[in-house]
Amino acid sequence: MIKKHKIFTGESDNFTIIGVVSRLVDYKLCFHINNALNIGLKRGSDISVMAVKAHEVQHFPLFRYYSEQYKNNWILIPNKNPNKDILFADLQPIDYFFFIDEFPSLLDIKDLMRTFKNIPEVTLVQQIKPQASKRINHILQDIEIYLLSQNQKKEM
Template sequence: MAKKISLKLGYESPFTVFSVFTSEKEYRLAWLINQQLGIELKRIADYSHYFSESQSGYFPIYRHHYKQYRMQMFLLGNKGEEGPIVNSSPVPDFLILFWNRSGLFDLKQFQKDVKKIQQVQTLVELNQKTLAKHEDFFYGLEYFLTEQKVI
């Protein structure tokens, strides 16, 4: 009798994701992060997220390319008129996403530096359970960024 083989397909996100809680607008937060970290977050085309067939929303997104680490960082607005993209409790105001994060990049120092910004209430790394719950979003975002030719 032949042995049964099962194939499980899944999406593994290339992103390391942090939720940011602040009352600042996206352009102001991007400027504050630029000042604190000495980087250049620049706005790119808004990300269009589909909540359903008839409902979608546009979310501001900023990008910084760390050439020395060959990785990219994105600041994405999470709250829109239609609702949040990542709906965890509490709902984050923004997401900071690292694409293709290098092991040489000091993530702990990054967290400390962002938390030093007075207007940032807190910065928390999203756990794997939350990421898995939103894998459609991460797949869509990766596709969007590929189309924009930024990754």
């Protein structure tokens, strides 16, 4: 049986995006998120994105969890990579972006954000609307490409 793959259509409606401000380093934040939400974010290979001004590929750490229960991906990406490149310059106060593909209707976004706010060293949590940055749709396309490439690697 052939596996079906979703293709991103350029619409950001499929993703819920939460911005997180925290002094924690990425792996420590993931540890706290995993404990708070009872999930298993794990470091994957870096995601490649095209820089706006430099016209070069930049790489950002990506932490991913696939929920068997909800059949969706939960992804954490820092706004700044180890080279100090910035993913969303226009959303620079935000340190991390938490992307949820196909947000489950059984969950409440406000409860999820409250859970994030209770994590030590998290100072701000806010839902990010797709209109907040010109780059969001481009990054969402990069995430879709990343997920498709990871699925293809699993199938090999």
